[in-house]
Amino acid sequence: MSTSIISDSMVIPPGPDGPAAAGAVSKISGQIEVDSAKCDCCGLTEECTPSYIETIRERYGGKWICGLCAEAVKYEILRCQKLISPDEAMARHFSFCNKFRASGPPQDPTVHLIRAMTQVLRKSLESPKSMRSMPSSPTNKRGELNMKGTVLARSESCMPSLTLVDGTVYCGVDEGCE
Numbered sequence: 001m002s003t004s005i006i007s008d009s010m011v012i013p014p015g016p017d018g019p020a021a022a023g024a025v026s027k028i029s030g031q032i033e034v035d036s037a038k039c040d041c042c043g044l045t046e047e048c049t050p051s052y053i054e055t056i057r058e059r060y061g062g063k064w065i066c067g068l069c070a071e072a073v074k075y076e077i078l079r080c081q082k083l084i085s086p087d088e089a090m091a092r093h094f095s096f097c098n099k100f101r102a103s104g105p106p107q108d109p110t111v112h113l114i115r116a117m118t119q120v121l122r123k124s125l126e127s128p129k130s131m132r133s134m135p136s137s138p139t140n141k142r143g144e145l146n147m148k149g150t151v152l153a154r155s156e157s158c159m160p161s162l163t164l165v166d167g168t169v170y171c172g173v174d175e176g177c178e
Helices: 050-059 067-079 086-103 109-126
Strands: 003-012 026-038 045-048 150-154 162-166
Touching: 026 050, 045 050, 067 086
Parallel strands: none
Antiparallel strands: 003 026, 026 045, 150 162
16 A cells, blocks of 8 residues: 655635735645555545445455445345345355456457447347337327327438328228327
8 A cells, every 4th residue: 555645735815804904815735645446346536534444344344345346235235135244245245256357358359349338239129118218209109199190201202301191001990190
């Protein structure tokens, strides 16, 4: 753990009697001691004050946990079906991070990115439609907007414009247009 000193200057505004009474705006120069702390879980290094580092170590049983890993531990507690202790959630997250670090970097980063984006797309497509945002357009809510039997059609010119046409052209008179 390395220690560095950061100089912080603070500007004090003039007194209640105005700038003449306080003289020129004065500066007080203070120094803040900062330590580098490496996350015991993911390996991220952060610069924090010693008091903050001590507070986090007390909270997590002597281990330094970065903010991202702390949120992951909280999420693990909430995600689990049965009630688990913070120590169990932290052990699970440590295990996950160790497996991730042991796997090493991908052989081809481009292929790795493509696979990751494919997984994101698949998950979003498999999610329930009610969870996804749906555009509120007249074609989705014709009944609510009292536009039954009408659709918007494009013109044939190179300058697109929308014209309102009778919907019975596209669906039969006896058929429902949904």
